[in-house]
Amino acid sequence: MNRKSIVVSYISENPSLISEPIKLARLIISETDGEYSLKELIKEIKETVSELLSDDGDKDGYNTVIISHKTIRTKVDNEFDGNPSAAARAMGLPERTVRRWYNQPNKKTKDVRGYVVTYAQNDTPVHLGFYKSLLKYCKQHNYELIVYKGKYRNPTSIIESKKEDVSWDDKVKPYLLDSRRSLNSKIGIYPAMTNPTAVRPLSGFDVHTGDKSGIFPHPKYQLKTIATPSKSMPKILTTTGAITVPNYSKSKAGEKAKIHHIIGAVVVEIVDEKRFHMRQLSADKDGSFFDIAGGAVAKYSPSGITGNHGLETLVLGDLHHPFIDKNALKASMDQIERFKPKNLFLHDVLDCWAVNHHSRSDRFLNTAKLNHGVMDIEKEVDGSVDLIATLAASMKGRVHIVPSNHDDALDRWLHDEKLDNLGVNSAYFHYLSYNKHLSARPVITGFSFIDAYQFSAREKLDAKYDKSITSRVSFIKRDTPVMIKDVDFSMHGDQGSSGARGSALGLSKIGVKSVIGHSHSCQVIDGCYQVGVNALIPLGYAKGANSWTFTNCFQYSNGKRTLITSIDGKYYL
Numbered sequence: 001m002n003r004k005s006i007v008v009s010y011i012s013e014n015p016s017l018i019s020e021p022i023k024l025a026r027l028i029i030s031e032t033d034g035e036y037s038l039k040e041l042i043k044e045i046k047e048t049v050s051e052l053l054s055d056d057g058d059k060d061g062y063n064t065v066i067i068s069h070k071t072i073r074t075k076v077d078n079e080f081d082g083n084p085s086a087a088a089r090a091m092g093l094p095e096r097t098v099r100r101w102y103n104q105p106n107k108k109t110k111d112v113r114g115y116v117v118t119y120a121q122n123d124t125p126v127h128l129g130f131y132k133s134l135l136k137y138c139k140q141h142n143y144e145l146i147v148y149k150g151k152y153r154n155p156t157s158i159i160e161s162k163k164e165d166v167s168w169d170d171k172v173k174p175y176l177l178d179s180r181r182s183l184n185s186k187i188g189i190y191p192a193m194t195n196p197t198a199v200r201p202l203s204g205f206d207v208h209t210g211d212k213s214g215i216f217p218h219p220k221y222q223l224k225t226i227a228t229p230s231k232s233m234p235k236i237l238t239t240t241g242a243i244t245v246p247n248y249s250k251s252k253a254g255e256k257a258k259i260h261h262i263i264g265a266v267v268v269e270i271v272d273e274k275r276f277h278m279r280q281l282s283a284d285k286d287g288s289f290f291d292i293a294g295g296a297v298a299k300y301s302p303s304g305i306t307g308n309h310g311l312e313t314l315v316l317g318d319l320h321h322p323f324i325d326k327n328a329l330k331a332s333m334d335q336i337e338r339f340k341p342k343n344l345f346l347h348d349v350l351d352c353w354a355v356n357h358h359s360r361s362d363r364f365l366n367t368a369k370l371n372h373g374v375m376d377i378e379k380e381v382d383g384s385v386d387l388i389a390t391l392a393a394s395m396k397g398r399v400h401i402v403p404s405n406h407d408d409a410l411d412r413w414l415h416d417e418k419l420d421n422l423g424v425n426s427a428y429f430h431y432l433s434y435n436k437h438l439s440a441r442p443v444i445t446g447f448s449f450i451d452a453y454q455f456s457a458r459e460k461l462d463a464k465y466d467k468s469i470t471s472r473v474s475f476i477k478r479d480t481p482v483m484i485k486d487v488d489f490s491m492h493g494d495q496g497s498s499g500a501r502g503s504a505l506g507l508s509k510i511g512v513k514s515v516i517g518h519s520h521s522c523q524v525i526d527g528c529y530q531v532g533v534n535a536l537i538p539l540g541y542a543k544g545a546n547s548w549t550f551t552n553c554f555q556y557s558n559g560k561r562t563l564i565t566s567i568d569g570k571y572y573l
């Protein structure tokens, strides 16, 4: 057998080594007792691969070699970040050839509309119910299932700690991957590099993905946004949840990981080369889960798919009237009308820009506000009440106004403003102050007073709108939990525990699941989910790099949550 035939035969058996001619040549040498020289073999491999890639059918006896378009595309995606030029250079092949193979029309994506990404731990059984539900889901929507190999060695087991080989449940073998894969130019999946017991699995990856969003397969949910230069979309880093059941050591780290182990996945729908929609799929004990694929809430379970489910709860990203982003609100209105939530939660309904303490001493801004007729805080409150009524009128469920720091700015104004500086707001100021004085009630730790925004908004709402709307609007009092399916929706996120400043990290430790607003950057830390905004990005006071997103939070009827981010008013494919 001549050298070319040998090379062809080895390429046929080891197509994954076509980009590593040295490795392939060494393999040939080792298995042919050093019959050939390394240099000659490398030359032969490079030429042969080039010829093979150029051929569309049988030619010169190479018909036994199978290097399919799919192999090339997978290789370019996985190892060269979807860049055919880089792949061609690394493989020593003509760029045009690799590009042609990579871009074969109608073959690269077929009908794949999205990708479902999850994590499988070695030597651990899959959650059968979730596995079955996931297959039904992927088939129904033409999503490709990708399962990343996760490795974990149980240090408290003598048998496992000495075991050399690892393997994965046979059920997920057709879907396994452990190399980087690009989904479009703005999002990629990265191999499972972090120990499954890691408390913060995304820690240290902020710059790892360049300007792309990144999926890091891991059995625990964590999601965060990373600020990018102000005119570009922030990038999102997320983990995935797992398709395998919890299997951890009997140790502190193992026990903690078991508590946060999520049977779940993330789905990424590809809109175009730059845009995508991403959602969490969190399974119940039986492996079933809900999702909005195709624009309808359906339940995917081992026994089948059922539709016509509504939402239990919808939490909108902070509103900040009058600075509403029209597209973000359009997406939110569509969600309300389409999914008919039983509960709607609103954060920072009012921006309180007219009298906000942050700009009280800004002479130029205040003069401009005055000259343009936007210093009237009562008008601003009126507008926010109209917004609440509009949202309430578009649904049948309850609307809850979450006490928030920007709404509270109205109270701060009553406390701090100088009486000779009231201008157009004088009458409203005195009216609110009068009612605040009257509301004083002794309590065990001092006195309680009305919340100025809640008092005024309630009064205005009741005066202007029909009871069929107003009776469904509630104003939540501070420190009064509103629990729905074991999740507390009452906190804005500005106040933490024991008087500390609030944060998702702090509130993730209070032992109660929550959905909060406030930071305008969506994230998930343990049981705490944080929404983004429905306001303009960025608002006037936010300078520099931006991590804000148009993100709402859904809660399905089984209590599971997902973050939904809209782009140009769209949020699903």
Ligand SMILES: [Fe+2]
Binding pocket: 318, 319, 320, 348, 406, 517, 518, 519, 520
């Ligand atoms: Fe806010």
